[in-house]
Amino acid sequence: MDVHEALYTTRMMRRLHPDPIPLEIQARILDAAIRAPNGGNTQRWHFLAVDDPATKAELAAIYRSSRAREYADIAAGELAQPLHDPQAHAKTMRRITTSGDYFTDHFAETPLLLFVFAIDDHGGANIYPAIWSALLAARAEGVGGTITTVLRYEAERVMRLLEVPTEAGWRMTAMLALGYPRGRWGVAANRRPVQEVSSRNRWGQDFGVTVPFPLWPGESSG
Structure with a gap:
């Protein structure tokens, strides 16, 4: 795939088929991700792939409660407000909310949940290039997904469930939900x-x- 096609057509896909992603494809996605630039080549990252149904079910409950907290913050005006065209923003948010509701309802059916952890990451400067590389590599494999930080509302529960060694300094940056998309790829027009x-x-x-x-x-x- 041409790099510009990947850059222009990779978008957030929240409606995913439940079909599993073959391990060799998962390996190619992560192998591309770890080639991303990072300060001093310290590679202070860890990727935790979750595909166990029972674990995904537990995470689905945590995600639902975390999203409720996010909505409460939005309603209270505590999250970022639009800089331009509030009406267009409201329309976009309604569409995202509908898509997000579907994602929440089908969270446990997501084939692969890829959690990304980092240590002393300077605001994400080292880990986000790897995250974006993972999404681009997934696009090249026909795999879609979305990045979410909603679970950080209940990060301690998530870290405890996944047995993350927090005492070593590891912190959750984000989670990627990956699967074969129900929607179509396309250039963002908005x-x-x-x-x-x-x-x-x-x-x-x-x-x-x-x-x-x-x-x-x-x-x-x-």
């Missing part, structure tokens, strides 16, 4: 264009280029 979110030399100065539509696929792609 992004504000480059010139509206970019500046040059000083904040607010013209970036110098106008990008009226996605640059992939280009004219040469047909």
